[in-house]
Amino acid sequence: MARDSDVVVAVDVGGTKLAAALVDRAGEIVVADRLATPPGGDAPTLWKALAGLVDSVLEREPEREVIGVGAGCGGPMAWPEGVVSPLNMPGWRDFPLRERLAGRFPGLPARVHNDAICVAVAEHWRGAGRGSGDMLGMVVSTGVGGGLILGGRLIDGGTGNAGHIGHVVVDPDGPACGCGGRGCLEAVARGPGLAAWALEQGWIPGKTSGRLSGTKAEAPTTAARPSTTGAENSRTGARPAGTYVEAAEATGRQLSADAAAGDEIALGAMTRAGRALGIAIASATHMCDLDIVTIGGGLSQAGPLLFEPLEEALRAHARMDFAKRVRVVPAHLGQDAGLIGAAALVLAPDRYWTAL
Numbered sequence: 001m002a003r004d005s006d007v008v009v010a011v012d013v014g015g016t017k018l019a020a021a022l023v024d025r026a027g028e029i030v031v032a033d034r035l036a037t038p039p040g041g042d043a044p045t046l047w048k049a050l051a052g053l054v055d056s057v058l059e060r061e062p063e064r065e066v067i068g069v070g071a072g073c074g075g076p077m078a079w080p081e082g083v084v085s086p087l088n089m090p091g092w093r094d095f096p097l098r099e100r101l102a103g104r105f106p107g108l109p110a111r112v113h114n115d116a117i118c119v120a121v122a123e124h125w126r127g128a129g130r131g132s133g134d135m136l137g138m139v140v141s142t143g144v145g146g147g148l149i150l151g152g153r154l155i156d157g158g159t160g161n162a163g164h165i166g167h168v169v170v171d172p173d174g175p176a177c178g179c180g181g182r183g184c185l186e187a188v189a190r191g192p193g194l195a196a197w198a199l200e201q202g203w204i205p206g207k208t209s210g211r212l213s214g215t216k217a218e219a220p221t222t223a224a225r226p227s228t229t230g231a232e233n234s235r236t237g238a239r240p241a242g243t244y245v246e247a248a249e250a251t252g253r254q255l256s257a258d259a260a261a262g263d264e265i266a267l268g269a270m271t272r273a274g275r276a277l278g279i280a281i282a283s284a285t286h287m288c289d290l291d292i293v294t295i296g297g298g299l300s301q302a303g304p305l306l307f308e309p310l311e312e313a314l315r316a317h318a319r320m321d322f323a324k325r326v327r328v329v330p331a332h333l334g335q336d337a338g339l340i341g342a343a344a345l346v347l348a349p350d351r352y353w354t355a356l
Contacts, residue, residue: 008023009021009054010339010342011339012338014088015088015089018034018049019032020339022061023343027122027344034053043093047100067108070110070341070343071098071110072118079113081096082099082110083097098110114160116137116146117146118344120148120341121147121149123331124149129294135291135293136292137293138293140189140297141298143166143186144186146166153350166185166186169184169185170185185277191298192252196250203250205251256305275310277310281318282318282323294330296337303330
């Protein structure tokens with residue numbers, strides 16, 4: 001019998017931050033904390049940090065009944081086994097995340113999926129894609145990922161990687177991609193790739209907007225400097241001293257700020273990203289007959305600077321009549337999406353968990 005006190009422990013694992021939350025049956029976050037991912041941490045260090053974060057949210061709501069645990073993590077991973085090797089966390093190679101979580105909560109369902117898929121699930125379940133039968137949820141940030149909902153259900157594919165739109169080719173002669181190919185959407189539109197392209201064109205970060213993160217514009221970098229202490233409550237948005245902060249100048253965020261201030265090169269970079277996204281979405285819509293595409297992640301915060309060239313390219317390439325109905329909208333759930341989607345793996349398995 002469902003009880004109002006029931007919660008799922010939700011975990012969101014990333015190279016910059018770790019997050020944990022208790023999520024109720026309605027998909028609402030009861031309590032959540034975030035912690036900087038220990039830089040250069042080995043497997044025991046990373047697991048200790050994550051386990052401690054989980055313990056901290058449990059301690060704040062001791063009367064709640066835990067009914068399962070769901071996790072989103074960067075790939076690659078063996079799915080549905082939940083053995084993870086996230087590219088941006090070298091300390092975890094073939095790390096048995098699902099097994100560790102199951103050991104922490106014996107007898108309860110423990111489910112792990114790709115972090116971008118969890119974001120897509122959240123937007124379909126409780127966000128901008130709610131009510132849609134056929135949706136693509138995208139994350140455009142340091143990488144480009146996605147999750148595919150068809151017929152109201154998550155489509156996993158044979159290895160759990162269906163919907164990975166970041167490696168749709170949008171320019172066969174384009175930049176090299178980390179996957180080994182060329183011209184993938186991710187290679188063109190991800191934040192660090194855009195910043196690198198803009199630098200090659202002569203962009204000086206902060207010159208137009210006056211919003212330099214640091215003081216040395218002559219030595220831009222795409223790195224962030226995480227610290228190892230501090231936590232952030234997602235419901236207040238507070239950022240205590242010691243949490244992860246972006247200290248780099250040549251980032252997608254700075255690029256967006258300069259574009260908003262009228263920097264021509266930064267505007268060109270936003271147009272480049274929007275056009276690539278529009279082309280990829282047109283292809284996905286022709287393939288999957290989509291109702292809606294939601295876009296989240298840091299770069300999506302650029303607003304019309306990104307969405308206007310995206311829409312222009314989409315309408316130029318989505319030529320079939322059925323494809324013209326697709327809508328592209330910003331995601332609604334922000335930084336909580338990964339946690340809500342991870343919880344949905346347990347709370348709504350009929351739609352979002354096909355593995356036995």
